[in-house]
Amino acid sequence: QNRQYNLDAFFGLK
């Protein structure tokens, strides 16, 4: 099953 990316990787924490 292909894994879901994590949003932190795209946006990063402020």
Add this chain to the structure above:
Amino acid sequence: MFEARLANGNIFKMIVESIRELVVDVNIDCSTEELSIQCMDSAHVALVSMSLSQSAFDHFRCDRSLSLGLNLPNVSKIFKMMGRDDTMVLKAEDSADKLMLMFENDKSGTIADFELKLMAIEAEQLGVPDTAYKCSISMPSSEFQRIVRDLQVMGDTCKISCTKEGLKFSATGQIGTGNILMRQNVASEKEEDHVTIDMEEPVELNFALRYLNFFTKATPLSPTVILKMSPGLPIVIEYPIEQLGHVKYYLAPKMEE
């Protein structure tokens, strides 16, 4: 002091319903301009961003920015007691340790009031960049809801591809493959029935159908939904709330196998 009165309280109820399957505890941020929410699901693959402008309210007063920390299952229980035509009033002191909610109905003459304890919720804020997306699609929200609901019988993952042909939703599983293609369609007199596809370059991304289905809980908020995609970026699924705000969901794509 924070005080807000919304003649159509049902809008707020629908906002709560649109996010409560994704997050449990959430901060509602109040400022002089708006009420807003930004929160991620526990798996950090989806983000909800909500904004409701002060102009949506009949009365809006916010002396000092504050965050109302709410447990959504509890809020949802309270909103079950709100009538369809009720006016909603929210009140909180600057210390923000409790929230007063009032549901008023002039016709029946009822006033229900609730006091809800607030929580201190540590929230991580993501810096969402303002990106120009390669594809932007506007379509009826009910149609999007039907497609992602129906495709669940085929598999867990939905491939969304935007090409010159149109917008294609595909799911593959043990029983086979299903494809649903939406072509641009502006024939109807009603603008909310239109499908418009604005494509700079083709994009194809995979997403978990479970999440796409969570997002369709916002369908009652808007007759149209806007999807925005760029290669390798989270999809944006936006439900505009008239001219007054929005609920936006961001979902990270799945990695290629």
